[in-house]
Ligand code: MF3
């Protein structure tokens with residue numbers, strides 16, 4: 001069941017996502033060679049709790065941390081650790097969720113650590129562009145798979161591949177609501193997009209093949225071929241005036 005949100009609910013979800021984006025900025029600035037992903041997690045949790053909110057991922061199906069920190073070949077759901085130090089040339093996906101006044105915010109960015117290779121830089125740029133194009137589809141009258149179609153076309157056009165095992169999702173009073181948002185076409189399928197729909201859109205794009213393997217910890221999802229993967233996510237509302245990226249676009 002798809003739950004549409006009122007203007008007041010969108011305002012609360014915007015506030016939740018303002019905190020998410022603040023946290024992402026704070027963590028991104030601290031992500032330098034020698035910093036551990038465990039330290040980044042503590043920084044995020046402190047910031048979220050100081051704002052009077054709660055980390056959304058901690059305890060979710062037993063997940064042990066406030067952030068997912070996914071380095072290099074880790075696609076998503078990397079678990080922060082005090083023993084994992086970032087190195088010059090790494091790429092780091094930082095995924096953050098909060099609960100604020102009963103509503104969830106969820107967003108992610110992939111950032112360079114120190115100096116990265118031109119190919120890694122191109123992967124980050126193309127994945128960010130995939131999300132940008134997806135956001136443009138979030139307008140009344142479009143259909144759900146129009147979102148995934150532009151992601152797939154842009155990623156594959158750049159000779160990268162789209163992860164199939166994980167998807168974006170509706171978001172609101174729960175972290176994961178209907179519908180699931182595949183990062184794939186073909187366009188023109190699924191429910192019509194209507195004002196008040198909020199989707200967490202999260203392209204996960206691999207440098208090599210799309211295959212995924214999961215570590216023994218039951219969470220860490222890596223590329224099967226060991227090549228790099230990037231991930232960006234926004235919580236985006238459909239409004240009568242077009243897309244609104246919550247936590248980023250004021251209104
Ligand atoms: N952004 C991811 C998602 O929406 C993060 C979830 S991590 C989990 O699925 F631990 F909460 F599962």
Ligand code: CO
Nearest residue numbers: 106200202233
């Ligand atoms: Co998400």
